[in-house]
Amino acid sequence: MPIGKGAAAPPLSSSKLLLGAAAAYRTFAAVYSCAIISLLCYHINRLHHSTSLSSSFVSLSFLVADLVLSFMWVASESFRMFPIKREEFPENLQKVISKEDFPRVDIFICTADPYREPPIGVVNTALSVMAYDYPAEKLSVFVSDDGGSKITLFAFMEAAKFARHWLPFCRENKIMERSPEAYFGSDRHNINSQGYQLIKAMYEGMRSRVDDALERGELPNDNVDGDQEEWKSFSAWTPAFTRLNHPSVLQVLLDKDRDRDVTGSSMPNLIYMSREKNESFHHHFKAGALNSLLRVSAVMTNAPVILTLDCDMRSNDPGTLLRALCYVYDPNPDIRSRLAYVQFPQRFDGINRDDIYAGEMRRVFWSNPTGMVYGPDYFGTGCFFRRRCLFGPPGACLMLENPKMNPDQVATSSVHSDEVMRLANHVMACDYEEGTNWGSKAGFRYGSLVEDFYTGYRLQCEGWRSVFCNPDRPAFLGGALFSLIDFLNQQKRWDIGLQEVFFSRYSPIRFGVRSMGLLMGLSYSFYAVSPAWSVPMTVYSLLPPLALFNGVSIFPKVSELWFLLYLFLFIGAYLHDLTDFLHSGKGATFRRWWNDQRMWSIKGLTSSLVSTVEYACKALGISTLSFNITSKMQDEDQSRRYEQGKFDFGAISPMFVSLGTVAIVNLISLTRGVASILGKRSEGGLVLQVLLAGFVVVNCWPVYGAMILRNDKGRLPTKVTVVSAITASGLLTLSTIPR
Numbered sequence: 044m045p046i047g048k049g050a051a052a053p054p055l056s057s058s059k060l061l062l063g064a065a066a067a068y069r070t071f072a073a074v075y076s077c078a079i080i081s082l083l084c085y086h087i088n089r090l091h092h093s094t095s096l097s098s099s100f101v102s103l104s105f106l107v108a109d110l111v112l113s114f115m116w117v118a119s120e121s122f123r124m125f126p127i128k129r130e131e132f133p134e135n136l137q138k139v140i141s142k143e144d145f146p147r148v149d150i151f152i153c154t155a156d157p158y159r160e161p162p163i164g165v166v167n168t169a170l171s172v173m174a175y176d177y178p179a180e181k182l183s184v185f186v187s188d189d190g191g192s193k194i195t196l197f198a199f200m201e202a203a204k205f206a207r208h209w210l211p212f213c214r215e216n217k218i219m220e221r222s223p224e225a226y227f228g229s230d231r232h233n234i235n236s237q238g239y240q241l242i243k244a245m246y247e248g249m250r251s252r253v254d255d256a257l258e259r260g261e262l263p264n265d266n267v268d269g270d271q272e273e274w275k276s277f278s279a280w281t282p283a284f285t286r287l288n289h290p291s292v293l294q295v296l297l298d299k300d301r302d303r304d305v306t307g308s309s310m311p312n313l314i315y316m317s318r319e320k321n322e323s324f325h326h327h328f329k330a331g332a333l334n335s336l337l338r339v340s341a342v343m344t345n346a347p348v349i350l351t352l353d354c355d356m357r358s359n360d361p362g363t364l365l366r367a368l369c370y371v372y373d374p375n376p377d378i379r380s381r382l383a384y385v386q387f388p389q390r391f392d393g394i395n396r397d398d399i400y401a402g403e404m405r406r407v408f409w410s411n412p413t414g415m416v417y418g419p420d421y422f423g424t425g426c427f428f429r430r431r432c433l434f435g436p437p438g439a440c441l442m443l444e445n446p447k448m449n450p451d452q453v454a455t456s457s458v459h460s461d462e463v464m465r466l467a468n469h470v471m472a473c474d475y476e477e478g479t480n481w482g483s484k485a486g487f488r489y490g491s492l493v494e495d496f497y498t499g500y501r502l503q504c505e506g507w508r509s510v511f512c513n514p515d516r517p518a519f520l521g522g523a524l525f526s527l528i529d530f531l532n533q534q535k536r537w538d539i540g541l542q543e544v545f546f547s548r549y550s551p552i553r554f555g556v557r558s559m560g561l562l563m564g565l566s567y568s569f570y571a572v573s574p575a576w577s578v579p580m581t582v583y584s585l586l587p588p589l590a591l592f593n594g595v596s597i598f599p600k601v602s603e604l605w606f607l608l609y610l611f612l613f614i615g616a617y618l619h620d621l622t623d624f625l626h627s628g629k630g631a632t633f634r635r636w637w638n639d640q641r642m643w644s645i646k647g648l649t650s651s652l653v654s655t656v657e658y659a660c661k662a663l664g665i666s667t668l669s670f671n672i673t674s675k676m677q678d679e680d681q682s683r684r685y686e687q688g689k690f691d692f693g694a695i696s697p698m699f700v701s702l703g704t705v706a707i708v709n710l711i712s713l714t715r716g717v718a719s720i721l722g723k724r725s726e727g728g729l730v731l732q733v734l735l736a737g738f739v740v741v742n743c744w745p746v747y748g749a750m751i752l753r754n755d756k757g758r759l760p761t762k763v764t765v766v767s768a769i770t771a772s773g774l775l776t777l778s779t780i781p782r
């Protein structure tokens with residue numbers, strides 16, 4: 044890597060420790076820790092002095108719930124001790140490294156199902172990065188199609204043609220949105236700009252050809268005239284071809300050495316691949332796809348820098364690549380040699396005003412990463428890797444089966460050459476990884492449904508570092524999800540994946556702390572333990588209201604000092620969270636925070652709970668896990684409801700039963716509790732329980748409406764309401780059985 048012009052080189056980035064924030068956090072953490080310790084002592088004491096089975100059960104439940112909460116709180120503080128703000132100066136890059144020396148960059152885009160991830164969307168993502176402000180001949184875009192769809196290949200053949208017009212159009216008009224769909228859909232374009240109408244018509248023509256083909260499930264007839272070289276690949280789709288059983292397909296759609304755009308300038312490489320699948324081999328979902336991409340790209344281009352993208356995360360800023368290089372070329376050799384990846388946040392467009400489902404995930408994608416001392420975890424998309432980091436620790440590079448694929452090798456043959464094509468096909472075979480280091484020591488790591496989190500974690504344990512880069516203009520934008528069930532299913536998959544990491548031999552609590560020290564170990568543990576959030580959520584949303592229903596006080600009375608401790612812990616935690624949220628960046632409002640905390644509770648009662656059951660079934664060998672791909676299709680009805688800020692409960696799912704049960708139990712208990720306080724039948728012993736049930740009821744407000752008042756498709760299905768009501772009555776009845 045040729046670098047720098049000595050001490051005189053201008054800075055490429057700066058970082059600042061936010062001392063004021065750190066001091067405030069640390070002071071608060073010290074006080075709050077004392078309060079937590081007192082609470083735990085209180086529980087232990089209560090447990091010790093329990094006189095009946097039921098009171099022991101209650102005390103023990105609270106002790107366990109609060110132990111989980113305390114651990115999560117301590118772990119979450121690891122993100123707050125050293126908050127760092129970074130800035131990049133891409134305008135200085137060419138003063139440090141000349142344009143001719145810019146590295147080659149391979150861009151990986153994964154897609155896995157043409158019906159959940161429409162090919163035209165994938166094409167848009169690809170076009171947005173092919174049009175980066177960067178020497179085109181240094182870019183290669185590799186599309187991995189785990190859906191094995193000929194329509195996706197067809198879409199990319201169309202994209203290759205369209206790109207010849209689109210790339211020069213972007214360059215000449217200096218447009219920022221380089222995904223055509225986003226560009227034509229925004230109001231920021233200049234319809235008088237050169238060739239606007241023409242290019243728009245071209246794009247729409249392409250889109251309708253691709254969408255029609257998808258709808259019919261067939262390629263357009265007029266194009267298939269057998270002898271065309273580029274249509275040869277379609278012969279792979281024999282009647283025996285299925286998504287889970289098919290030979291590999293590889294096609295070079297654009298070759299930088301051969302293809303030129305309409306102005307005669309170079310174009311990036313564009314390569315379509317669908318790795319071989321066979322049901323007798325585990326294909327390891329996205330991690331497997333990424334490893335296939337790693338090998339095929341190693342054979343073809345072996346670029347030292349890699350960008351991984353999900354098919355729905357388009358580039359929103361053509362300068363992003365140069366920004367990422369500011370870290371790759373950091374003048375400090377110690378920093379440079381340890382850098383594994385530069386992670387940009389996942390940002391979404393189409394989020395509704397109050398972000399009812401907390402789809403921004405500010406904590407995960409905005410605030411927590413700024414405080415991880417060795418750099419952020421890997422989010423799976425919008426991340427620039429140094430290829431080298433995927434092949435062993437900083438000081439010891441692994442030797443691969445084929446030395447040509449080693450990360451220090453420079454690929455010299457044309458991507459089209461017979462030898463390259465033969466080797467590329469060989470490394471895509473489904474049995475290629477048998478008996479190799481792939482997935483364990485090399486490439487993206489196997490063993491978790493959150494392959495991103497797990498891979499980043501393992502790399503950092505090996506001694507690699509990462510950087511979080513969060514410019515004002517979002518570097519990447521993905522489409523927001525519009526329905527609650529999609530969010531919960533996604534969260535459930537993540538939670539299962541996190542449990543796989545937690546219970547693995549690389550558990551962050553032991554292995555992580557040992558390899559990276561306490562703070563980083565805790566940061567990773569925070570996520571790995573987060574599915575256990577369901578424990579305190581279940582305890583706090585059921586025990587206090589059930590006791591309240593029976594007029595039994597289980598919290599301290601208003602007159603006791605412990606009452607204040609409870610108030611302090613609750614209000615302290617929520618205010619801390621609110622302050623944090625409001626400081627997490629642009630667009631943070633009180634309402635968004637409110638919805639965010641509501642989603643946390645909902646997840647605890649739904650996805651975390653169900654994920655634990657599914658993980659346990661897998662651990663006991665009762666079932667196997669699968670990667671349920673999130674749908675990127677938009678249902679018009681659903682998007683309208685979303686835009687109006689209405690919750691969408693329109694799905695039959697056990698997750699909604701647990702939510703509905705909690706909503707009913709708390710409402711009934713609250714009514715009874717308020718009545719007994721007003722009727723002066725209790726002396727302040729029930730106040731905390733009433734407050735808590737009230738808090739749950741306010742949080743569940745949309746659930747009641749969805750049960751009774753609504754009649755649109757987003758209402759809670761009657762079946763779910765009935766089962767919830769039966770479960771709630773069952774619990775209430777059980778709680779009255781005398782002990």
Ligand SMILES: O=c1ccn([C@@H]2O[C@H](COP(=O)(O)OP(=O)(O)O[C@H]3O[C@H](CO)[C@@H](O)[C@H](O)[C@H]3O)[C@@H](O)[C@H]2O)c(=O)[nH]1
Nearest residue numbers: 153154155189328329332353354422423424492493672673
């Ligand atoms: O067998 C598979 C399954 C998925 N994918 C791709 O993986 C990506 C992510 O899948 P998606 O259904 O969109 O999942 P999300 O939950 O939205 O993704 C988040 O969580 C995943 C881990 O669970 C990470 O891989 C993603 O980067 C991260 O954005 C998509 O591009 C898919 O095409 C594959 O290539 N092969």
Ligand SMILES: [Mn+2]
Nearest residue numbers: 353355521673
């Ligand atoms: Mn996604």
